[in-house]
Amino acid sequence: xxxxxxxxxxxxGVLLIFYGVMIFGYGVYEWSTAIYPLGVQLTNLHTPxxxxxxxxxxxxxxxxxxxxxxxxx
Amino acid sequence: MCMFGFLxxxxxxxxxxxxxxxxALRAEPLAHLRSLDIVVIALYxxxxxxxxxxxxxRSNTGEDFFMAGREMTAWIAGLSFVSxxxxxxxxxxxAGSAYQYGILAVNWYWIGAIPAMLFLGLMMMPFYYVxxxxxxxxxxxxxxxxxxxxxxxxxxxxxxxxMSGVNMFAMAVVMKVVLGWDLNFSIIVSSLAVAAYVxxxxxxxxxxxxxxxxxxxxxxxxLVPILGLVQAGGWTGLKAKILTNLGSDSYFHIWxxxxxxxxxxxGVHWTGIVFGLGFVISFGYWTTDFLVVQRVLAAxxxxxxxxxxxxxSFFKMAVPFIVILPGxxxxxxxxxxDGSRRVLVGEDVVAACSSGAGGVQDPxxxxxxxxxxxxxxxxxxxxxxxxxxxELHTYNxxxxxxxxxxxxPGxxxxxxxxxxxxxxxxMAGNVSAFSTVWTYDIYRPLIHKTGSDSHYVxxxxxxxxxxxxxxxxxxxxVQQFHGIMDYVQALFSIFVxxxxxxxxxxxxxKRATRMAGFLGLFLGIxxxxxLFIWVKFNPAALATVALSPDAKPMAENVFxxxxxxxxxxxxxxxxxxxxxxxPLAELDGLVYGATILPKExxxxxxxxxxxxxxxxxxxxxxxxxxxx
Numbered sequence: 020x021x022x023x024x025x026x027x028x029x030x031x032g033v034l035l036i037f038y039g040v041m042i043f044g045y046g047v048y049e050w051s052t053a054i055y056p057l058g059v060q061l062t063n064l065h066t067p068x069x070x071x072x073x074x075x076x077x078x079x080x081x082x083x084x085x086x087x088x089x090x091x092x
Numbered sequence: 093m094c095m096f097g098f099l100x101x102x103x104x105x106x107x108x109x110x111x112x113x114x115x116a117l118r119a120e121p122l123a124h125l126r127s128l129d130i131v132v133i134a135l136y137x138x139x140x141x142x143x144x145x146x147x148x149x150r151s152n153t154g155e156d157f158f159m160a161g162r163e164m165t166a167w168i169a170g171l172s173f174v175s176x177x178x179x180x181x182x183x184x185x186x187a188g189s190a191y192q193y194g195i196l197a198v199n200w201y202w203i204g205a206i207p208a209m210l211f212l213g214l215m216m217m218p219f220y221y222v223x224x225x226x227x228x229x230x231x232x233x234x235x236x237x238x239x240x241x242x243x244x245x246x247x248x249x250x251x252x253x254x255m256s257g258v259n260m261f262a263m264a265v266v267m268k269v270v271l272g273w274d275l276n277f278s279i280i281v282s283s284l285a286v287a288a289y290v291x292x293x294x295x296x297x298x299x300x301x302x303x304x305x306x307x308x309x310x311x312x313x314x315l316v317p318i319l320g321l322v323q324a325g326g327w328t329g330l331k332a333k334i335l336t337n338l339g340s341d342s343y344f345h346i347w348x349x350x351x352x353x354x355x356x357x358x359g360v361h362w363t364g365i366v367f368g369l370g371f372v373i374s375f376g377y378w379t380t381d382f383l384v385v386q387r388v389l390a391a392x393x394x395x396x397x398x399x400x401x402x403x404x405s406f407f408k409m410a411v412p413f414i415v416i417l418p419g420x421x422x423x424x425x426x427x428x429x430d431g432s433r434r435v436l437v438g439e440d441v442v443a444a445c446s447s448g449a450g451g452v453q454d455p456x457x458x459x460x461x462x463x464x465x466x467x468x469x470x471x472x473x474x475x476x477x478x479x480x481x482x483e484l485h486t487y488n489x490x491x492x493x494x495x496x497x498x499x500x501p502g503x504x505x506x507x508x509x510x511x512x513x514x515x516x517x518x519m520a521g522n523v524s525a526f527s528t529v530w531t532y533d534i535y536r537p538l539i540h541k542t543g544s545d546s547h548y549v550x551x552x553x554x555x556x557x558x559x560x561x562x563x564x565x566x567x568x569x570v571q572q573f574h575g576i577m578d579y580v581q582a583l584f585s586i587f588v589x590x591x592x593x594x595x596x597x598x599x600x601x602k603r604a605t606r607m608a609g610f611l612g613l614f615l616g617i618x619x620x621x622x623l624f625i626w627v628k629f630n631p632a633a634l635a636t637v638a639l640s641p642d643a644k645p646m647a648e649n650v651f652x653x654x655x656x657x658x659x660x661x662x663x664x665x666x667x668x669x670x671x672x673x674x675p676l677a678e679l680d681g682l683v684y685g686a687t688i689l690p691k692e693x694x695x696x697x698x699x700x701x702x703x704x705x706x707x708x709x710x711x712x713x714x715x716x717x718x719x720x
């Protein structure tokens with residue numbers, strides 16, 4: 020959005036990083052201990068790991084691009 | 093909000109009678125959240141509230157509070173526009189509908205949205221935007237006068253606030269069934285959060301949160317079709333499995349089997365889809381429902397206002413990937429605990445088989461209900477004998493069941509957050525639109541004309557609190573008197589078709605007069621309500637309204653809308669011809685042919701709304717051909 024406020028994309032970026040790191044962390048724990056939640060399918064794909072990485076990278080992109088104080092073109 | 097006319101039959105007509113009955117079931121919740129999931133959900137609530145507090149200082153004037161300062165970019169307005177419509181009941185309802193009817197359900201996302209969104213951006217936004225109205229009833233006031241505005245404002249306000257309550261109750265039931273959450277907890281927590289962030293930050297806060305919720309919905313729901321396709325062996329594998337299991341390829345065609353009512357499971361004819369859904373209901377919702385139009389009115393200039401619906405249409409076309417596809421995948425991938433294919437059923441079957449302490453309460457009723465399904469005979473016996481793990485699940489649970497299938501701790505929290513976010517974005521849309529309509533179209537013109545700007549902002553904030561309180565009241569009322577849901581959900585479908593007629597004629601016919609606008613709208617609503625009541629009390633009338641004895645409730649929605657549109661149009665034309673038109677000079681900024689639009693700076697083709705609209709239209713046509 021325009022104006023002097025923090026862009027919404029920055030908030031989204033922060034939230035995605037939090038989510039990404041948490042889910043990635045759980046995925047690594049799951050992978051390293053080989054203890055998988057009962058009934059969940061395709062655990063061999065280690066979805067939390069790559070989905071966590073994806074969310075974190077997307078969040079990082081938003082945070083950097085829309086960080087407060089960054090000059091707008 | 094939920095568009096009644098857009099909802100699948102399961103929600104449009106299934107919720108009212110049978111969803112509350114699900115509360116009586118003994119079934120275990122579908123999912124159990126772990127600590128990590130709770131943290132994910134709590135973080136979302138914290139962020140939503142923080143945004144509300146952060147934006148409070150920027151919502152002090154009426155323009156800021158009600159119109160978000162008219163400073164939204166095309167992207168933000170566009171995502172908010174599509175997000176306000178992407179409620180969680182729609183997500184689950186359409187996934188369930190795809191499970192029942194196959195890819196035919198996608199019509200409600202493509203022909204039922206895309207042409208209307210493009211028309212709004214290219215043809216209608218200039219008039220909405222140039223006249224600087226605060227609302228759709230506000231446009232009617234400028235074009236036709238106070239009578240039409242008052243009818244529309246009262247209908248909008250009632251519809252929004254009651255729908256918000258109905259959705260709140262339906263969502264609380266879903267949370268009860270999926271997670272085992274207490275109804276009161278879901279209703280109070282979600283409504284207080286919405287009241288806080290919209291009351292503090294106004295429309296800007298609602299729009300910000302809707303954009304965030306849109307991202308979360310995709311982040312939470314996208315994994316289901318990806319992993320489902322991996323497990324099903326891709327699109328080809330999915331088609332092969334459905335052919336093997338169900339013996340029909342009609343699940344993959346959106347037009348081929350619509351030549352007659354009886355040839356497709358939805359019981360609709362292509363004329364109803366094209367003219368009723370694709371024109372009247374779709375154009376009525378996307379171009380006149382203030383809930384969505386308000387988001388685009390907040391754009392920072394005319395070009396952004398025109399681009400916003402076009403950007404939104406790209407995402408709308410993509411939504412079936414996270415909604416329809418999971419429903420189709422559920423057809424072949426969902427399994428019972430013993431590994432056999434899980435067959436989902438309608439809410440009426442689940443309600444008929446509700447059980448007490450000693451097993452199924454009404455074995456004969458349950459048996460009769462199950463006999464109409466494709467449940468295997470041995471599974472029916474298990475249900476009747478109350479065997480452990482022999483539970484019935486509804487079509488509408490297809491999406492949550494698929495989530496539980498693939499999402500472990502953390503990811504499941506994200507998926508549930510997506511559902512909660514979808515619900516809250518819909519509710520926030522309702523209460524922010526209610527606040528604007530109440531303040532500018534009811535309170536200011538009819539109750540207190542000379543208040544200051546700050547007075548109206550205060551009224552707006554209070555109306556949000558009152559609106560949420562009425563919504564909560566409506567939710568509890570529905571809990572007590574289930575039949576009310578039918579009538580509340582019908583409000584939208586009754587109102588939208590006459591409103592579309594009045595706005596289209598007002599915008600594109602200079603001759604349309606004040607009295608014609610009022611009578612067209614008022615009598616159109618009366619006519620539409622009459623059709624609804626006729627079918628309600630005489631179900632056999634459906635065959636007359638929908639032109640076929642094979643028609644099903646979905647067909648009634650589209651045909652009722654079509655007749656109401658035609659009736660309102662005829663009334664408007666006839667009254668116009670015998671009444672005196674307004675001078676042309678008074679129609680500047682309101683009507684095509686009487687308005688000089690502001691000249692826009694030339695932009696490269698990749699920033700031009702016509703170029704992008706063409707791209708959207710080509711993709712839209714291609715998708716319809718591919719899935720013919």
